[in-house]
């Protein structure tokens with residue numbers, strides 16, 4: 001197959017490899033910048049043409065998955081979500097590396113997390129399957145774009161959390177080269193304003209929270225309030241019911 005001459009695909013389980021390949025092809029994944037997908041270990045490792053690698057492993061703390069000392073009251077993200085209680089139903093529409101997803105799950109929130117990039121989704125799904133941490137029970141991952149999910153799913157959530165890519169350079173949890181690779185995979189999330197406009201119309205919701213770099217302009221709509229950290233800001237939107 002033409003595709004297989006362009007990059008190397010290493011695996012132990014042929015069944016798993018086939019699942020990945022079919023899923024990526026079915027979702028029109030662009031393989032151009034991918035040099036290798038390595039499925040031989042528990043956690044997949046993905047390499048780009050420049051040799052940068054990318055992986056997601058919820059069992060390790062390399063990119064700060066385990067913030068065990070955090071409490072609902074001590075963290076600005078949980079304050080922005082308006083959370084005084086565990087069990088809050090959060091729809092995280094931009095899972096990415098799921099650092100925030102995992103953090104919210106550790107606080108005891110019920111998190112449904114969406115990721116539209118098929119390769120990132122597969123890496124998340126595998127990280128979830130391999131996860132041995134207790135917070136796992138609080139997370140559900142879906143491969144979906146936010147707009148599709150909001151149009152087709154009627155589940156009630158308390159809060160939508162949105163962290164779209166910000167094109168300018170900001171401090172990141174990932175080492176620089178991995179961030180470059182991650183950004184090249186997911187792009188700029190240029191539909192973020194339209195996504196936010198749809199979110200604030202969602203029925204049954206208390207609020208929508210958008211993460212921005214501290215000094216960045218708002219995402220198209222004026223928030224009702226915000227919670228500021230040292231480098232980032234959470235903009236808080238009420239919900240517009242008809």
Ligand SMILES: C[S@@+](CC[C@H](N)C(=O)[O-])C[C@H]1O[C@@H](n2cnc3c(N)ncnc32)[C@H](O)[C@@H]1O
Pocket residue numbers: 093094095096097098099100101114115116117120144145146147163164165166186189195
């Ligand atoms: C900046 S990253 C999110 C980082 C994440 N909050 C974390 O803690 O790792 C943005 C991610 O959200 C995904 N994304 C952005 N907009 C989306 C949308 N409308 N629907 C689904 N996924 C989206 C992108 O593909 C990308 O992986």
